[in-house]
Amino acid sequence: MKKEPLVSIICTVFNKEAWLCQTINSFLAQETTFPIEILVIDDASTDNSRHIIERYVKQYPNMIRAIYNEENQGIAKTWVKVCQYAQGKYIARCDGDDFWIDPLKLEKQVTLLQNTPHSKWCNTDFDMYNEHGQLISRAGFSSGTISLADTYEKMLATRGFTMASTWLVERDLMLHVNSMLDLETSDDTFNLQLDLFQYTDLTYLSEATVGYVINQGSDSRPKDFSKVEQRFNRLLDTQKEYLDKYPxxxxxxxxxILLERNNRYELELTKREYGLAKIGIEKVTIYFSNDTGEFSQENTVQYPLAKRDDITIKLPKGCTKIRVDLSEQASFYAYVRLVSCLSGTTILPSFINGVVIGEAYMFPQADPQLIYDIPKEFGDELILHYMAYSVDNIQSDDYVAKVLSQEIFELKMKLKELERLRIQVQQQKDIIEHYRKQKIVKRLYHGVGKLLKKMINVFRRKK
Known part of the structure; x- marks a missing residue:
C-alpha cells in the first residue's frame, strides 16, 4: 500500500524548457527517510515544457503528478490552484528555473521544523547562478549579497527576500495564507511572506541548499523601464495595503529601517555626483618596500585622487621599490610620470597591470597598479605627476572615449599611409626585378652570340 507523502514538492512552470530537467532531477535526487510527492503545474507554456513534464510523469508515475493550465493564469492563480492537490503535511516550493543542490535539503528542513515547535515555516541559504548555469555567488544570505528579511517589519519596509525556492511550510498554513492572496498581485511571494509572518516565525537554515537562477528574461526583471516602473508602483500599493491590513x-x-536605507541611498547618490572617476573619493595609495622588497598596508601613504596632481614622495630609508595604486577602480590617464628630483630622470615602471598607449596609461580593470624600481642614484625624493582623462563629460575634449577614438583614427590613417608606401615599395621592387631580368636576358643573348662566333671560327679553321 502506498504511503501518504510527508512532503509535497510543488514546482510552477511557465516556459522553463531550458532549466526544467535540471530542476526535476534535483527533486528526484532527494534522499529522505519519509515519502515525498512531486507536483508540477504548467501554466500553458508555449515552449517544450509540457512535453518534458509528460515524459517525467510517464517515467515516474508513482512520484510525479502533473497539472496543466490550458490558458495562462499567471503565477498567483497557478500557485493557489496547485497547492490544493498537495497531500503532504509540508509543502516545499521551487520555481521551474531554480534547482536544489543539497540531496538532504528536505531531510534537514523537516528535522529543523520538528525541532522548532513554534515555527511552521523555514528557509535556507542559496547559491546564485546566471541563466547559463554559471555560478555567480555562494551563500547569498550569509555573504551579504542579498539581505534576509526574517521579520514582517523588514519584509514590508524593504520588499525583502526569503528565497521562495528554499521554503518548507506546513500545508494547512500555506492553504490558509493562499486563501487571502490577491490573485492580481505583481509578486505572489511578497504577499505570501507578509501574511506568513503574521502566523509563524521563520526558521532559517544557514546552509545553501538551492541554486537560484537569475533569469534576465523573467517577469521580476523586465527590460522595459515602463514595466519596471509599473511593477514597483504595484509593490508600493501592496506595502500601503498591508500597513492597513496589519495595523x-x-x-x-x-x-x-527606512531611515537607515534612505541615508545609505543619499550617500550613494552623493558619490555619483563625484562622477564615475570618483575624483575626491578614491585614493592614490603609494606602497614602500621593506628591507626584503615586499609591500604591506602598514608602510603606505595616501592622497585623494585628483583630476590632475603632482605628488612629492619621500622614500623611507632602505626603500628601493614603490608601488602606486591609482585608485581602486578602472581608470584612465593622459600621462603618469615618476620623476627623480635629484637627476630629473623620468623613471619607467618595471610592472604595470594596464595598457600604455604613447604617454597614456589605460587601466580597464579594477585596482590599477604600477611598480617602480628606484636605484639609489635617483635619490630619495620623487615627484609623481598624473592627469586623469574625463570619464563623465562626453562633451569634454579629454573624454576618454573621444581621446581613444582619435588615437584609433590616427593609427588607422598611419596604417593606410604605411600600406600605400608598402605598395609603392613593392612596385619599385617589381620594376627593378623586371629590368634585372631583362639585363640577364641581354647578357645571355650576347653570350650566345659570342659562342656562335667562336663555333664558326672553329669550323673555318678546320677548312
Whole structure:
C-alpha cells in the first residue's frame, strides 16, 4: 500500500524548457527517510515544457503528478490552484528555473521544523547562478549579497527576500495564507511572506541548499523601464495595503529601517555626483618596500585622487621599490610620470597591470597598479605627476572615449599611409626585378652570340 507523502514538492512552470530537467532531477535526487510527492503545474507554456513534464510523469508515475493550465493564469492563480492537490503535511516550493543542490535539503528542513515547535515555516541559504548555469555567488544570505528579511517589519519596509525556492511550510498554513492572496498581485511571494509572518516565525537554515537562477528574461526583471516602473508602483500599493491590513506592526522598527536605507541611498547618490572617476573619493595609495622588497598596508601613504596632481614622495630609508595604486577602480590617464628630483630622470615602471598607449596609461580593470624600481642614484625624493582623462563629460575634449577614438583614427590613417608606401615599395621592387631580368636576358643573348662566333671560327679553321 502506498504511503501518504510527508512532503509535497510543488514546482510552477511557465516556459522553463531550458532549466526544467535540471530542476526535476534535483527533486528526484532527494534522499529522505519519509515519502515525498512531486507536483508540477504548467501554466500553458508555449515552449517544450509540457512535453518534458509528460515524459517525467510517464517515467515516474508513482512520484510525479502533473497539472496543466490550458490558458495562462499567471503565477498567483497557478500557485493557489496547485497547492490544493498537495497531500503532504509540508509543502516545499521551487520555481521551474531554480534547482536544489543539497540531496538532504528536505531531510534537514523537516528535522529543523520538528525541532522548532513554534515555527511552521523555514528557509535556507542559496547559491546564485546566471541563466547559463554559471555560478555567480555562494551563500547569498550569509555573504551579504542579498539581505534576509526574517521579520514582517523588514519584509514590508524593504520588499525583502526569503528565497521562495528554499521554503518548507506546513500545508494547512500555506492553504490558509493562499486563501487571502490577491490573485492580481505583481509578486505572489511578497504577499505570501507578509501574511506568513503574521502566523509563524521563520526558521532559517544557514546552509545553501538551492541554486537560484537569475533569469534576465523573467517577469521580476523586465527590460522595459515602463514595466519596471509599473511593477514597483504595484509593490508600493501592496506595502500601503498591508500597513492597513496589519495595523499592529511595529512602525518604529520599520521607520528605523527606512531611515537607515534612505541615508545609505543619499550617500550613494552623493558619490555619483563625484562622477564615475570618483575624483575626491578614491585614493592614490603609494606602497614602500621593506628591507626584503615586499609591500604591506602598514608602510603606505595616501592622497585623494585628483583630476590632475603632482605628488612629492619621500622614500623611507632602505626603500628601493614603490608601488602606486591609482585608485581602486578602472581608470584612465593622459600621462603618469615618476620623476627623480635629484637627476630629473623620468623613471619607467618595471610592472604595470594596464595598457600604455604613447604617454597614456589605460587601466580597464579594477585596482590599477604600477611598480617602480628606484636605484639609489635617483635619490630619495620623487615627484609623481598624473592627469586623469574625463570619464563623465562626453562633451569634454579629454573624454576618454573621444581621446581613444582619435588615437584609433590616427593609427588607422598611419596604417593606410604605411600600406600605400608598402605598395609603392613593392612596385619599385617589381620594376627593378623586371629590368634585372631583362639585363640577364641581354647578357645571355650576347653570350650566345659570342659562342656562335667562336663555333664558326672553329669550323673555318678546320677548312
Amino acid at each position: 499592529n506592526g511595529n512602525k518604529r522598527v520599520m521607520l528605523d
